Every structure is written in C-alpha cells, then in structure tokens.
Amino acid sequence: MPSRQHEDLVAGITAAGMSTPETPPTADEMAASRSAESALAPSPPGDLALEEVDLGGVPALWVRPPDPRDDVVLVYLHGGGYIWMTPRTHLAAIGALARATGAACLAVDYRRAPEHLYPAAVDDLVAAYRWLLTKGQSADQIVLMGDSAGGGLVLGALVALRDAGVELPAGAVCFSPWTDLTVSGPSADSADDPVVSGNALRMMASLYLGPADATSPTASPLFADLAGLPPIQIHVGTRESLLDDSRRFAAAALAAGVDCELVEHAGVIHMWIVFDPDLPESVTAFEAAARFVDRVIAVAPSR
Numbered sequence: 001m002p003s004r005q006h007e008d009l010v011a012g013i014t015a016a017g018m019s020t021p022e023t024p025p026t027a028d029e030m031a032a033s034r035s036a037e038s039a040l041a042p043s044p045p046g047d048l049a050l051e052e053v054d055l056g057g058v059p060a061l062w063v064r065p066p067d068p069r070d071d072v073v074l075v076y077l078h079g080g081g082y083i084w085m086t087p088r089t090h091l092a093a094i095g096a097l098a099r100a101t102g103a104a105c106l107a108v109d110y111r112r113a114p115e116h117l118y119p120a121a122v123d124d125l126v127a128a129y130r131w132l133l134t135k136g137q138s139a140d141q142i143v144l145m146g147d148s149a150g151g152g153l154v155l156g157a158l159v160a161l162r163d164a165g166v167e168l169p170a171g172a173v174c175f176s177p178w179t180d181l182t183v184s185g186p187s188a189d190s191a192d193d194p195v196v197s198g199n200a201l202r203m204m205a206s207l208y209l210g211p212a213d214a215t216s217p218t219a220s221p222l223f224a225d226l227a228g229l230p231p232i233q234i235h236v237g238t239r240e241s242l243l244d245d246s247r248r249f250a251a252a253a254l255a256a257g258v259d260c261e262l263v264e265h266a267g268v269i270h271m272w273i274v275f276d277p278d279l280p281e282s283v284t285a286f287e288a289a290a291r292f293v294d295r296v297i298a299v300a301p302s303r
Contacts, residue, residue, distance in 0.1 A: 125154070133166075156217070189241075
C-alpha cells in the first residue's frame, strides 16, 4: 500500500488540477512556459554544488555531492513529455540520486518539442555521452538515468549508441520510462493516474514525433532490437498510465538476453520521485538505484 505521504501528494495534485493537458499548448502558452523555465534558478539543494557546462553545443548541469566518488558518473535525462521541464525543475530528484549514489550527476538540457522534433533529443544525449568519453570518462564508469520521457530517451539512446558501435555505459536506471509512443499499452487509458492520461500521451507524442514513425526504435525502444544492451533497472508505479510501457519493455529486454530488473511500487503514481523526492516510495527507489549502480560498476570491467 502507498504511504500516507504519497496519498497526501495525490490529493494535492488532484485538487490543484495538475494533470498534463490533453490538447497542444498554444504559442502563447508555450512562450510563457519557456519564460518561466528560464527564470527558474533554484539554490543548490543542501550541500550539493551546481555547475553549468557546455558539452560541445549541448547545455548541461553538473550536480555534485561533497567528495563525489571517482569510479562512476551519472548522466540524467529529465521527463516532461519531450516538451516541458528542464534539469532545474528536476533538481531535487537529481540531487537525491547524487546523494544516494555518492556520484556526480550530469543533467543534460536536451532540445525539446515543438521547437525541435525527434530525433533531436536522442542526438543530444548521444552527443553528451560522447563528450564524456572524449574527456577521459570510461564507458564502464557511466550510468544513464532518466524519468518518464527521459527514461525512454535513455533507452532509445542505448539503442542508438549500440548501433553506432560506441562502447556502452555500465548500465541504466529508468523511472516510469515512456517506451511506446504509439501509446498502445492498456494502462495508458485504464490507469487511475492523476498526472498523465492516454490522450495526453498521444498529444505529446504527436508534438515530439512530427512526421516520424512512432515505432522508430530510438523513439519507442519497446519496438527496438534490444540484444546487447547493458544492465537496466526500471522503476514504475502500479497506478501509472505508463505501467504497461515498463512491463512490456522489461519482458522484451529479458527475452533479448538483457539483464533487466523491474521494480514495481504498489499504488504509486507517475513521476513520484520528481513530485516529492522525500516520499518513502522515492527513498526506496533511490536506495535500489544506488545498489544497482554499485553492482554494475563492480562488474563492468569484466562484462
């Protein structure tokens, strides 16, 4: 059963009408959203240090805990349906992951729709990963992480990197990943998820994809050949519209011989780690992610 804190969060989201819109934003709404994002400049959470960096044309934000470990770097991709949000909107969750793992985290500010269509976001993550490699970071000491659209982006980029013959990272952790932009999973329309509906997912997919095929493997990694991908850990709430995206992807990954762990959080809604990183369910997810990081980093050199 979900915690009381989680249920209070759900009540607050419902009362505030914070569900993702089902119709495309107008030009004025989009401009206002971008302006608000640009104005957001939160202080570093707690004892974490922030540093803006240019990854060869792709902006990003370093989030570093005190005395970060030198054997792993996290690369984080924020959610927001490929349309909204930035690394700074996710700073509390990214900071919690940095603390839980003890690792510095590079949060990539990838290009978003509707200004930039697929595959711009995938290209930016691939470029950010290649930048890390050129700076001397070993691939087997990198773990990719992301939530929602960012989780789908992580999985799509793994496919793109593999197909390009680039050495893959040690592993990936995805929270509520959006793996199917055709929005064919039954939970998209049946789940009691106050955050995002099936129709909202379809609207965002249309804005992101433009004329591209929704089954393209780096847009919808559910439809990709997954053989050869590194270990993956997936977290999902059972009250989520994207529950079936996680379940089906995990099944496909296991069938392809990928080390894939699916962690289901009973009764939990979409993007819970972003809404409140201090929820018991969030802490549980971060602790599991930290154990996964330790495991894949320990075995990476011999894989």
